Amino acid sequence: MTTLATRFKKVQLAPQVRDILPPLVGLVLITAVIGILAPTFRQWAAIANVFENASILFIMATGMTVALIANCLDLSVGSTYALVSVVTGQLLINQVPVPLAVLGGLVAGILCGVVNGLIVTQTGIPALIATLGTQLAFRGVANMIGAAVDMSRFPPEFDILGSGTWGPVINCIIAFGVVWFFLNKTKLGFHAFAIGGNEEVARLAGIPVNRNKIIYYAICGLMAGLAGIVYTARVDMAAVNRGQGMELWAIAGVVVGGTSLVGGVGSVVKTIIGVLIISVLQAGMIHLHVPSFWQQVATGALIIVAVWLDFLQRKTRA
Amino acid sequence: MKHSRVWQAVLACVILASLVLSSCAAPATPTPAPATKAPVATTAPVATAAPTAANPASITIAYSGYATSNDYWNGLGKAAAAEAAAKGVKFVDLTTETQDASAQKQAIDTVITQKPSAIIIGSVDPNVFKDTIAKAKAAGIPILAADTAIDDPYISALVQTDNLATAQALGDYICKLLNGAKGTALVMAGTVGHQTGDARQKGVADKLAACGENVIKQYGDWDENKSVQISTDTMTANPDLNVIFAPFDPGAAAVASLVKQKGMTSKIMVFGIDGLPVMFKAIKAGDSVATMKQDNVRIGTETVDDAIAILNGQPVKTPDLIPGILIDKTNVGKYLP
Secondary structure (H helix, E strand, C coil): CHHHHHHHHHHHHCHHHHHHHHHHHHHHHHHHHHHHHCHHHCCHHHHHHHHHHHHHHHHHHHHHHHHHHCCCCCCCHHHHHHHHHHHHHHHHHCCCCHHHHHHHHHHHHHHHHHHHHHHHHHHCCCHHHHHHHHHHHHHHHHHHHHCCCCEECCCHHHHCCCCCCHHHHHHHHHHHHHHHHHHHHCHHHHHHHHHHHCHHHHHHCCCCHHHHHHHHHHHHHHHHHHHHHHHHHHHCEECCCCCCCHHHHHHHHHHHHCCCCCCCCCCHHHHHHHHHHHHHHHHHHHHCCCCHHHHHHHHHHHHHHHHHHHHHHHHHHC | CHHHHHHHHHHHHHHHHHHHHHHCCCCCCCCCCCCCCCCCCCECCCCCCCCCCCCHHHCEEEEECCCCCCHHHHHHHHHHHHHHHHHCCEEEECCCCCCCHHHHHHHHHHHHHCCCCEEEECCCCCCCCHHHHHHHHHHCCCEEEECCCCCCCCEEEEEEECHHHHHHHHHHHHHHHHCCCCCEEEEEECCCCCHHHHHHHHHHHHHHHHCCCEEEEEECCCCHHHHHHHHHHHHHHCCCEEEEECCCHHHHHHHHHHHHHCCCCCCCEEEEEECCHHHHHHHHCCCCCEEEECCHHHHHHHHHHHHHHHHCCCCCECCEEECCEEEECCCHHHCCC
16 A cells, blocks of 8 residues: 555656646646537547548647757748649659658758758857748748649559558558657757756857757757648648648647747647647547637637746746 | 746647638638629720720730739730730739739739839739829729629729529539439638628528538638548538539538548539649549639730720620630540640
């Protein structure tokens, strides 16, 4: 009995569990309420749809998690997503083998991230402004490559990356694994928390802040690129004007999960929960036959409440 | 520490406000154009201060379309340029690469100082041209509207797709295919308040409701991925779903691809509007049933013809409503490259 109580106490005190508990409870509650009210939501197909529909946002949000933990805000991920989509689409319609086309897309995503990192670290321009500028620039490059070009109906071996439930979910697992390993098992990942917590102290401690920041932006670009590829495969077409506003949803997913907007705190596990909360709510509204206007109101309200609760929790702890 | 929390809260508020605003923002790739607020005249407002029987070589038509990155507008602009070349008049294309209402207005304001013979506008935002029109009027330059109505009495002509009638025609076609079968239909619009998407949704939804379908209305935001997301959830929530309509072809083609992946092509029919190659391929492959092609070539051609007629002092029909063309497996071959 004592052992059990001690174990329970240990679980209660584990900071990792305590950290994810509020958004997790929120996710469970929202899912339960929708499940009770909408019988059609209580089936595997509905749950599979939630994972399927959350996948693209989640992949993008994993990269954003790394960026936000290191206090490297990136507003260009929506444009990177579109750019990678048209780069991959162009390669595919020009008969480039699928693995090379995917690789080309991912390299384009990494390059976008590196450009962001170089601008922020070498010029000292605030990340908000720098990535707002590259948001426009990357969109312009995407237009140059893919405007008014029909890029659709790609080979089945490419479509499988975004088809059905398993294609997107496997890509999510890969994105999660890469980012989790990076943040928890590498020195670079550890440094992200240090840089995000206090950049000057990290610099004085001998951490190569500028070099690391470029790498964090590159990871953010890579994940935006992977999201762009999964999207392209899912809808079986590439178009230049896609991904507008997605950076805000990616940030929302990360923040709703509990990762700090100002760096130093966060985890990719929290991001899973944050993105799922948004996705469950959106799917639930359809199952409940709630009119579209109320869906927007409910999603907006949820984000506000989630961020507010997180804010209160941090205030209490401080 | 305290300051960082305050900044965190401020940044969160900014992002949330942006999210709310972005949900009300302009569509990512709206193809076409509001059908409302069109002038009601049926013939002729001949341009003011128009020269009579102008020599074609002395005519310069300035054209500003929605965006060259948009397939529909790209085709419309090319058709207008081709017609101008065929008629021997100069054609100046001011269209920007992406839709930008402010850049479009600036370009037109600038070209007015160069005194073209006429200006054709395919507007990004039809509500920003009040002073532009005043300047054109002062300079005696007639303005014509292509595809999208501009609510001003000085506009000499409007040539556009009849979105409502086109959608109604598609609705009738779907009812004929249903042949009395009853089920649920998902009928999507574009963004909230976008008149083109609303007209297309209304046209199809009204007809389907009249033939006994249970109609579910949603907003796909002119976004393929969101259209697919809504469709997956609606398919699960409504096992009797038998029709999905997206108000733009890329969205419809993406949904058709999803329906195929789920092995539901024989049960759920997918329809779109636009008439773009991506949908033609889906129809040919049997993944989608039909689309309504907007006759962008005819709109571009007739707008240039109207401009020349006005400059020659001849009457023109306005608004000139161009019907859509139904494309299904029986005629899709004609439109594939």
